[in-house]
Amino acid sequence: MEVPTTRRSRPGLRDWLVDIGLFLLAVLYGVLMSDARLQAGHLPEPAWLFDLDQIVGALGCAALWLRRRWPVGLAVALVVVSTFAELVAGAMLVALFTVAVHRPPRTTLAVYTLSVLAALGYVLIRPEPGESPALLWVLGVAVQGAAVGWGLVIHHRRQLVLSLRDRAARAETEARLRAEQAQHRTREAIAREMHDVLGHRLSLLSVHAGALEYHPHAPAEDVASAAAVIRKCAHQALQDLREVIGVLRAPVGELPQPTLADLPRLLGEAERAGTGVELRDDLDDAAPPEGTGRTAYRVVQEALTNVRKHAPGAAVSVRLAGMPGRELTVEVENGPPPAPPTPDTSPGQGLVGLAERAALAGGRLEHGTTATGGWRLAARLPWPV
Incomplete structure (x- = not known):
């Protein structure tokens, strides 16, 4: 070149x-x-x-x-x-x-x-x-060759320097692009975490605040109980927000992240908020890998949030199945809501974020309406041996 x-x-x-x-x-x-x-x-x-x-x-x-x-x-x-x-x-x-x-x-x-x-x-x-003419000619050719050879050495040295500078410039550009991609991935991770965590907590706040709004003359004990739940959910939302913001200061692996073992606590919060949840666990005490379990937890969390937003009061069933060497299946299905949702429940980006999570874990996400008019959300995630 x-x-x-x-x-x-x-x-x-x-x-x-x-x-x-x-x-x-x-x-x-x-x-x-x-x-x-x-x-x-x-x-x-x-x-x-x-x-x-x-x-x-x-x-x-x-x-x-x-x-x-x-x-x-x-x-x-x-x-x-x-x-x-x-x-x-x-x-x-x-x-x-x-x-x-x-x-x-x-x-x-x-x-x-x-x-x-x-x-x-x-x-x-x-x-x-x-x-001798031949000797003079050979001497002249040698002198001219020495001049040309010296020039070629300088030419190739300059070519090498330019090539090294070009490589350094390309390496700097590639490093900058990699840094930008890393920042973009971090932003996406923060956005997913904030949506999943805060969406769940704020939906709980909305449910209890709505109960107070529609029952202003409720007994004082019920009002105090609802206010305590709201305070607790707000405090927990602030704690979750601090953990999510910590992504900016520490690798994700160093942050406290939920696993499948935390699922009963999540379902308990949903039941206290008025959402009836039935859990069917077919895992036979087998624990999936931490990353797979965390993705399954987020699927259930997002499904419960959507039920509170789009089908308040609907019954929910959660099913876990799978075994090592095959896949982990998480299915969340709700029936039709007893009453139509409030007008401000516009669709968000939760399913998009869940699809990205499932794809990053090597799995896939399925969702759609059921024959009874409800909604079904299922994730199939790889479960290595």
Whole structure:
């Protein structure tokens, strides 16, 4: 995978230092080669060719200031000129290095191949007296390969750094998404707990407060008894609310949660509120896992709450059945209400939350009307061995 080079409109201090350093290296290469020719006295024929070499070499070095804007075009031009000009070799090496750093390896290979052909053309056009053309060509190819190899090392290092930065950014994004999902799941858990717990307690309060409202001239003992029940239910609702809010401060597993063993207490509260409940327990003293039992408890709790809201006074039957290795079945069925429900009993989200609970436990929820005009709610939950 090729990583594009980041382009900056204004070079920084480091870029300027690199540009100056490479420019000086190219100039130094040309000066040293020119001085070596003068010291050895091996000037090319005709004499004006050496002057042309120096001019072309100076122009090539000056052109290096354009290497960041047109790296490939400049490299190709200098490679072509190096076929007959000797002193432009330093600028040509810098151009090859620049292409290797800033362009994909495929482009670098194409420009390097062209430079190899240009080196072959140079040793054929301008052979050195007493030197083997093959040896000079191999030496030129090696020097050009070193420049290109150095540039490729820097290119791949930058590619690796960009890849690591991209991975770090993706990892940070994924971590943020996981945190948001965890927060969303926590909010859903809090919403389910508040609906199940507070809905049950507030429905009890509504029943007893309604009794006081419809019987304002009841005996003082009955009024005091109902007021005591209301106070107790309100106190218990506050306690349950504190436990639910604790989800924000502690894992759910650390909070006190009801289990199937708490079901008799729940049914007792319903009977004291005026809801007749019949329990049929076919579990044969077998205890389901804690999580499965808690889900079964919530199913019965939500069913009783709905009965008080939508079918006040209706008789309720609760049946528990199942065994390890099969499934736990919880069925709650109520008959038709003796009187129509009050107008403010609009449907809520309890069944939706119960379906989510059952699905999270690996089970399923069933509900619907019965032949007698009542309502049936059943949950089937896995019960591992």
